[in-house]
Amino acid sequence: KNKSELSIINLSSYTAPEIKEKAGTDWVEFGANNGYFQHLIDRFNGSPTNRAIINGVSEMIFGKGLDATDSHRRPEQYAQMISLFQDKVVRRLASDLKLMGQCAIQVIYSKNRAKIVKLEHIPIETLRSEKCNEKGEIPAYYYSNDWSKYKRSMELKRIPAFGMSKEGLEILYIKPYRAGYKYYSPPDYTTQYAEIEEEISNFHLQNILSNFCPSMLINMNNGTPSPQEREIIERRIIEKWTGTNSAGKFILAFNDDPSTAATIDPIQLSEAHLQYQFLSEESTKKIMVGHRVVSPMLFGIKDSTGLGNNADELKTASILFDNMVIKGFQTLLINAFDEILAYNDISLHLYFKTLQPLEFTDLSNVTDEETREEETGVKLSEDKELSEDKELDNKELDKFIDTEVADALIDLGENEEDLLKEYDLIDEHEVDYDLEDELDENIKQLND
Numbered sequence: 001k002n003k004s005e006l007s008i009i010n011l012s013s014y015t016a017p018e019i020k021e022k023a024g025t026d027w028v029e030f031g032a033n034n035g036y037f038q039h040l041i042d043r044f045n046g047s048p049t050n051r052a053i054i055n056g057v058s059e060m061i062f063g064k065g066l067d068a069t070d071s072h073r074r075p076e077q078y079a080q081m082i083s084l085f086q087d088k089v090v091r092r093l094a095s096d097l098k099l100m101g102q103c104a105i106q107v108i109y110s111k112n113r114a115k116i117v118k119l120e121h122i123p124i125e126t127l128r129s130e131k132c133n134e135k136g137e138i139p140a141y142y143y144s145n146d147w148s149k150y151k152r153s154m155e156l157k158r159i160p161a162f163g164m165s166k167e168g169l170e171i172l173y174i175k176p177y178r179a180g181y182k183y184y185s186p187p188d189y190t191t192q193y194a195e196i197e198e199e200i201s202n203f204h205l206q207n208i209l210s211n212f213c214p215s216m217l218i219n220m221n222n223g224t225p226s227p228q229e230r231e232i233i234e235r236r237i238i239e240k241w242t243g244t245n246s247a248g249k250f251i252l253a254f255n256d257d258p259s260t261a262a263t264i265d266p267i268q269l270s271e272a273h274l275q276y277q278f279l280s281e282e283s284t285k286k287i288m289v290g291h292r293v294v295s296p297m298l299f300g301i302k303d304s305t306g307l308g309n310n311a312d313e314l315k316t317a318s319i320l321f322d323n324m325v326i327k328g329f330q331t332l333l334i335n336a337f338d339e340i341l342a343y344n345d346i347s348l349h350l351y352f353k354t355l356q357p358l359e360f361t362d363l364s365n366v367t368d369e370e371t372r373e374e375e376t377g378v379k380l381s382e383d384k385e386l387s388e389d390k391e392l393d394n395k396e397l398d399k400f401i402d403t404e405v406a407d408a409l410i411d412l413g414e415n416e417e418d419l420l421k422e423y424d425l426i427d428e429h430e431v432d433y434d435l436e437d438e439l440d441e442n443i444k445q446l447n448d
Helices: 037-048 046-064 073-083 087-098 192-209 227-240 270-288 310-341 367-377 395-411 416-421 435-447
Strands: 017-021 028-030 065-066 103-109 115-120 127-129 142-145 157-160 169-174 216-220 250-254 263-267 349-354
Touching: 028 127, 037 046, 037 087, 037 192, 046 087, 046 192, 046 270, 046 310, 065 073, 073 115, 073 310, 087 103, 087 115, 087 310, 103 310, 115 310, 127 169, 157 169, 169 227, 169 310, 192 270, 310 349
Parallel strands: 216 250
Antiparallel strands: 017 028, 065 349, 103 115, 103 169, 127 142, 142 157, 216 263
């Protein structure tokens, strides 16, 4: 009597990334084998839909760069802010924040720690959090260029957290609040369907490389040869049918059946093309749901839902996505930037200049000019910026400039009229007073 053996395979299911405090280490692992950050990078590289959305959101967060509505009233502070927050740094922070769910800044102080003099981005995947102290605070972060190669014998670089030391370099770790996550924060999307899309593309690629040959079960029913003979037979089948790129696409079985004929049974999946089409479309939809995408057209993804085909629908989707998703990321970054500026006694109303077209901007509830600038990214005219209380016309602007020059001379101990009597008037003409020149000069002095 023949006996059949039944094996039950438990397919792995998605679980949230584990955060482990291991005995014997001062830092905390993130994910299985401490590799969750690399898992996110792999899903970014492997799934075209996931990559397109993450790149698009990152660009929307950064927009056209960081600015301040009160830049002309506080030109010196604005110049310092621009010098600290360089575009390349802020752009990378926005990318890490979306892709990884968090980002980090290297904060570099002057020798006497009187001011923060420089900011640099640090790749978030290179950091691991130190275990909390008795107050529940994270005092530092550990750095490794490649955590997959970490061994206990290695000595890691410990960098204090922002505001937790008197050293010249600290780490400001930026992450949103997530219930149950003290050390790290998972991203605002999940990766199951990104992985499905990735595996579907890998399957089709292998099909093409193997010339669409189906998987085979080959039964050799003329006895079981020696291991050396089995290896020769397998190698000849590979050379004859599959080629080196498709090795391993068949199962070779040797049987003691008296029959000398080999039977070849194709292993086909019923209606495979329909199943792969469904999985492909479903994974794309679920990836967009995970990223809270209102309309796929915002990221250059065309679908048959109809949303985005109409200009009004696209405008509504753009405004909704900007308010529901983008502004949340921007606010998180700005709040962290304000902490840095406060250390340097700088107080500015920061905002990110939007990428949205002006006609897509909802200004129905905007009542003041600064909010209008923040929503549109269009700078206010300088004559409006120079007066906090009212608009200045050209005469008032000239009066303002004259007063400023006179006050500067008086501060130097000179009277304007007495000073001018010592000189002969050769030429007189109007000079445009441009605050941008003052900003450029301040930035130049800071850089020097």
